[in-house]
Amino acid sequence: MSALLSLEGASVSLGERRVLAGADLTVSAGELVGVLGPNGAGKTTLLRAALGLAKLASGRARLSGRDVAGLGPEERARLVAYLPQERRLAWSLAAWRVASLGAVDRPPALARAAALEALARVEMSRLADRGVLEMSGGERARVLLARLLATRAPLLVADEPVAGLDAEAQFHTLDLLREETRAGRAVIVTLHDLTLAARACDRIVVVDKGRIVADGGVPETLTPDCLAEVFGLAGALVETRAGAVLAARRADRPSTEL
Amino acid sequence: MNPAVSSIRLIGGLALLLALLLALGVAFGETQLSLSQYQQAFADPASPPGEVLWGLRAPRVVAAAVVGAALGLAGAVMQGLLRNPLAEPGVLGVSGAAGLGAAVSISAGLAVIPGAVEVAALAGALVAGGLVVIAAARFREPETLILFGVALSAFAGALTALVFNLSPSPITTSEVLTWLMGSVANRDWPDIGWALVPMAAGAGLCAYASRALVMLTLGEETAALSGLPMARMRAAAVAGAALLTGAAVALAGVIGFVGLAAPHTVRWGVGGDPGRVLLPSALAGAGLVVAADLIGRIVPSEVELKLGVLTALFGAPLFALIAWRAARSWRA
Numbered sequence: 175m176s177a178l179l180s181l182e183g184a185s186v187s188l189g190e191r192r193v194l195a196g197a198d199l200t201v202s203a204g205e206l207v208g209v210l211g212p213n214g215a216g217k218t219t220l221l222r223a224a225l226g227l228a229k230l231a232s233g234r235a236r237l238s239g240r241d242v243a244g245l246g247p248e249e250r251a252r253l254v255a256y257l258p259q260e261r262r263l264a265w266s267l268a269a270w271r272v273a274s275l276g277a278v279d280r281p282p283a284l285a286r287a288a289a290l291e292a293l294a295r296v297e298m299s300r301l302a303d304r305g306v307l308e309m310s311g312g313e314r315a316r317v318l319l320a321r322l323l324a325t326r327a328p329l330l331v332a333d334e335p336v337a338g339l340d341a342e343a344q345f346h347t348l349d350l351l352r353e354e355t356r357a358g359r360a361v362i363v364t365l366h367d368l369t370l371a372a373r374a375c376d377r378i379v380v381v382d383k384g385r386i387v388a389d390g391g392v393p394e395t396l397t398p399d400c401l402a403e404v405f406g407l408a409g410a411l412v413e414t415r416a417g418a419v420l421a422a423r424r425a426d427r428p429s430t431e432l
Numbered sequence: 433m434n435p436a437v438s439s440i441r442l443i444g445g446l447a448l449l450l451a452l453l454l455a456l457g458v459a460f461g462e463t464q465l466s467l468s469q470y471q472q473a474f475a476d477p478a479s480p481p482g483e484v485l486w487g488l489r490a491p492r493v494v495a496a497a498v499v500g501a502a503l504g505l506a507g508a509v510m511q512g513l514l515r516n517p518l519a520e521p522g523v524l525g526v527s528g529a530a531g532l533g534a535a536v537s538i539s540a541g542l543a544v545i546p547g548a549v550e551v552a553a554l555a556g557a558l559v560a561g562g563l564v565v566i567a568a569a570r571f572r573e574p575e576t577l578i579l580f581g582v583a584l585s586a587f588a589g590a591l592t593a594l595v596f597n598l599s600p601s602p603i604t605t606s607e608v609l610t611w612l613m614g615s616v617a618n619r620d621w622p623d624i625g626w627a628l629v630p631m632a633a634g635a636g637l638c639a640y641a642s643r644a645l646v647m648l649t650l651g652e653e654t655a656a657l658s659g660l661p662m663a664r665m666r667a668a669a670v671a672g673a674a675l676l677t678g679a680a681v682a683l684a685g686v687i688g689f690v691g692l693a694a695p696h697t698v699r700w701g702v703g704g705d706p707g708r709v710l711l712p713s714a715l716a717g718a719g720l721v722v723a724a725d726l727i728g729r730i731v732p733s734e735v736e737l738k739l740g741v742l743t744a745l746f747g748a749p750l751f752a753l754i755a756w757r758a759a760r761s762w763r764a
Contacts, residue, residue, distance in 0.1 A: 222653075225657060227653055227656060227657070246661075247656075247657075247658075247659055247660060247661050247662065248659045248660075248661075250657065250659070251657060251658060251659025252659070254657065255657065256653065256654065256657045257654075258651060258653045258654055260651050260653070262651065263649055263650060263651075264515035264516075264648065264649045264706070265515075265649050265699075265704035265705070265706055266703070266704040267646075267649055267703060267704050267705055268703050271646075271703065271705065272649075272650070275646065275647060275649075275650060275654075275658065278643070278647070278658060278659060278660065279659060305703065305704060307704075318650075321650070
């Protein structure tokens, strides 16, 4: 099966500083890939490089085998859809209108139908006509997720889709994204909650100081060594009946502190 | 209610209101006519009352409507593009540059050549518009574009002040000042016809860019990956707004506030949609300027009140009222 996304030695510089160095990554249909790493590690830069939003200093980024730099806007939107971390909206569009912006490739009636369907999936049908600026942050996040779900791209990229959501909404969001992978799409998400990542993702990519330092299944990547070196945590993922749970505290700290 | 239906209702209502204002603008003015004179004007357009209605007032009222529509549309486009409720046609420095073009041509004594001042104003707007289009292609962040526009505006303002400074006579200074205050007095049909050419081109570009404005609501990166040709649409929006503003300034001088206020008077009716707000903003802008011009003509005063003065005088309190009521949604 051909990769929906591939990075080969991708590097990105911000002025003199190299914020992504020699990243290799391949993502195929049906995968839910979690990109993890501390703040400022380069997770968003990795995504932006793959999407063609960040200029590569070296290396290549391909979507469905095609160089992302050579894709026209319409072709690129056919291959990938993006949910950025930024949730600020300029105007108070109705929720259904925001969701319908994921379906601009379809006639208005079909776009509206796709939007309403996506809003139902994120459990926001009752607020379909409400302006997004009159909603709570969590409700707005769901509406923006609905826009992502309303697209038809084979690859979905979501930057911190669960940030600021309550626990139930976090699970719900990742469940919805998992459903998408079962339907044959590939999904890449950046996450900060390691427990959530361990339970939801098929594969974990750990980024640290602009480099991919681990890539594989949960047990191979989120090892006690990785937790210590990358995240500064002493501990491990512990299997429970509900799934894996992170049991850790800050490394090099007395056990009385968190 | 279906959003398309409410949008059509809003447009219909605004069109009716504008038609009423146009009719009032033709019917009333400084010269009061008797009923029989109105009858004469309708029966014989070449008669003296007919000349007042159709030769003087009608082109003036239409010029006011055209200028208002152009400014309202340009304002709505700028607010959508810059994602800022405070944006207006002047924010990119285009109207300042158009004013500068006119000021330079008047003080150079070119006002005696028919159309020279208008062409100079439009040329000023196009130069500034070109610079802003280049800046918009280079900087995607609205803040950068706003700062660039502020710099351009300040520079055009300084050069206009320099024109005053170096002005050969107080008469020229007064001419420039009068022009800058804005007026649609003594505009005739050919003037309007000429202005309509760049305005139609500008409106076409804005209509093309309207989908990009909606997408920009979600931010630059989402828009960039939406599948729309954002670079082209952004350039179209800036060029369209520059053409509209330049042509409006060329036809009537600098008329402030309409571009800022018109979109806010109708935004509630389109659910905040920056694409759907374009046409209603044009209609509202037209109505505002026609009404302001009518007030300027019927308020008894020694000197005729300038249109640019009136739009700001009545527009500012109206705008404050709208801003007050809308503050809740902006704060979110």
